[in-house]
Amino acid sequence: MTSTLLPLDPANVQGDILVGLPKKVQHYLFFQIDDDVAAFRKRLHLLIPFITNTTQAQDDRAKIAAHKKAAVEQGKNYEFLQLSGVNIAFSQFGLTKLGITDDMGDTAFTDGQQKDSKNLGDAGAPGADGEFVPNWIDAFKGQIHGVVLISGNCDLTVTATQATVLSIFNVGARITLHEVITLKGVVRPERGHEHFGFRDGISQPAVKDFDTKPNPGQETVRQGVILCGREGDVDANEESEKPFNRPACALDGSFLALRYLFQLVPEFNNFLKASSDPTKGLTADLLGARLVGRWKSGAPVDVFPLADNPAAGEDVLQNNNFRYDFPNDFETQDRCPFAAHTRKTNPRNDLEGPKIGVPTENRRIIRRGIPFGPEVTPEEATSGKTLHGRGLIFAAYCGSITNSFQFIQKSWANKVEFPPKEHVNPGFDPIIGQNKDGPNGVGPRSMVGANPSDQSATLSLPVEWVVPKGGEYFFSPSISVLRDTFAL
Ligand code: HEM
Structure with missing residues (x-):
């Protein structure tokens, strides 16, 4: 060329x-x-x-x-x-x-x-x-x-x-x-x-x-x-x-x-309820936010670690302004678990900061997906079981699939050692991480840091909430x- x-x-x-x-x-x-x-x-x-x-x-x-x-x-x-x-x-x-x-x-x-x-x-x-x-x-x-x-x-x-x-x-x-x-x-x-x-x-x-x-x-x-x-x-x-x-x-x-990508929504919601401990401050909403890296409103947990801020969530001047570089962010999970979906898929200062200094520019993708399928029915909400297929038609543009999309899934989301930390393996991306080392290519998953007041505790995750079907x-x-x- x-x-x-x-x-x-x-x-x-x-x-x-x-x-x-x-x-x-x-x-x-x-x-x-x-x-x-x-x-x-x-x-x-x-x-x-x-x-x-x-x-x-x-x-x-x-x-x-x-x-x-x-x-x-x-x-x-x-x-x-x-x-x-x-x-x-x-x-x-x-x-x-x-x-x-x-x-x-x-x-x-x-x-x-x-x-x-x-x-x-x-x-x-x-x-x-x-x-x-x-x-x-x-x-x-x-x-x-x-x-x-x-x-x-x-x-x-x-x-x-x-x-x-x-x-x-x-x-x-x-x-x-x-x-x-x-x-x-x-x-x-x-x-x-x-x-x-x-x-x-x-x-x-x-x-x-x-x-x-x-x-x-x-x-x-x-x-x-x-x-x-x-x-x-x-x-x-x-x-x-x-x-x-x-x-x-x-x-x-x-x-x-x-x-x-199919999403098991009632199962996800049930897990959040069952694994939360509101008496100790870990509500289902906070746990969900820590798995994703953002509250449902979009407000980043790295900036709003304890409570949602819906106005900031929809404000483009505030909702993306963070780098996991608050004091102690690099070594503790006070604000955001290392394995949170957003941190795994765009680690910002975890890699680019002075400690490691690796550029991540060529790992970036532009996402243009759209949900598919119906809303959760009352029957599904009560039973905690998916009865109707729903999920995300995930679409990402990039200059290299090998260097970005594939790399993010394979070498970041699925790798328990990522992002690299001195004292702990962060675990799987709880949203999209896949453990292929098990019968029929699915194995157990876990992460650490989900609970801010017991950050070394390991949280066992279901083998999948996001199921690729094509x-x-x-x-x-x-x-x-x-x-x-x-x-x-
Ligand atoms: C961010 C959900 C699949 C890569 C996000 C966010 C949500 C989300 C809620 C935060 C909003 C945002 O920052 O835009 C999901 C769900 C998925 C899925 C429910 C599957 C059903 C994937 C896959 C990849 C991916 C397969 C790539 C392998 C990313 C990236 C970001 C992101 C790069 C932006 C992180 C950042 O820059 O902070 N996703 N996602 N996602 N997701 Fe996913």
Whole structure:
């Protein structure tokens, strides 16, 4: 790839990556390309005008904000504007099918997520040929070539846009795209909160020369941490920051790690109740906050260790302004357990601080997931047992799956020794950590530090609250590459 690059053109980058497609509902249409690849590529050309780029996604967000402001000023109920967005991404199977033989320079992407599932710690067992087979739903066990992301204000809009997309690829009996499965995400009534009840999507890196006004505490990363071929698209595992050798078609595209994660919400809530000790100050809410690293409101426990602060939780000037660097933060868990989900997945000063001094810039991801499934029913709440599938369609963009998404899950969340501390092994990330060393690839999990007044006590955790049932790694190309290389 050439070393002199033009400045980033947001209109050439798909809108979900740097801005996020505005959404109340989002469908992920996983597909296979028909054997008549030329016909698919011609149809892909017709889809390009429907792809929402970064400039359009920014405009849509500005329109929504203005609409909301006007509604508030007029004392009216705010209704999300009617709009929809479309993006597309391809797996390695899809690239191969399209005849694109370039090596994208990312081992995890090339191998695909099913092959990586053992690395990620997913439950499973060896199949007839001895290869590890994860306990996923069948749709994700076959080859998926690509995914179309369709977002919008409501199910009706998104379903209509999905029909339009399908009608572009499939005209009459002429089928060029075969639908494998469509996952349907919908924001919860408690908007912005995932199914365990915690505000999500707060901490995202700012991208240099694009997000020019980062919020307090929000770290700015070089563009190449998220977009291939840009400054900072380097191998973080090499001391010398060796630039990845990317083909021309990678420029301004981003890798997308998608995971179909079920959440056992009644079981999680029951555990919090059973393991709390309100008489000694450890309420179920405090325990939950210490497992996640934030109160349900989003307020970080590192700043608000004893009581929630809902106003701070929703205030972008306060809710991300912490680094686990209060006096004693490095060695005690007074404020936040070392194993808390946010601390495991972005350890901030645990690694970057003077004690260790390892940069974590190239481990950062931009998260764009959406919950799926219904609210917990009274029957489930009473019995403490999940009866209806629900969870998170986890979606993360990054310049390298191997160096960031995969690394976070495998080498941080699943590693009991992480973050490195002198006197204690922190244990598993209680939310997503997986112990593959057990029968059928699931073993017992535990952590320390959950109880602030007995920090050396080990808390045994259920083997899982988050159950992966599928996923794939994709590449979301720039609009020009989509037009000139992928389409005909
Ligand atoms: C942050 C929930 C899966 C990586 C968070 C937050 C919540 C949350 C509530 C705090 C809000 C925020 O800072 O934005 C969940 C749930 C998951 C899940 C319920 C599964 C169902 C994952 C996975 C990864 C991940 C699979 C990556 C392997 C992160 C990162 C952050 C985060 C990087 C930001 C940490 C920070 O910068 O402080 N998650 N998460 N999460 N999560 Fe997850």
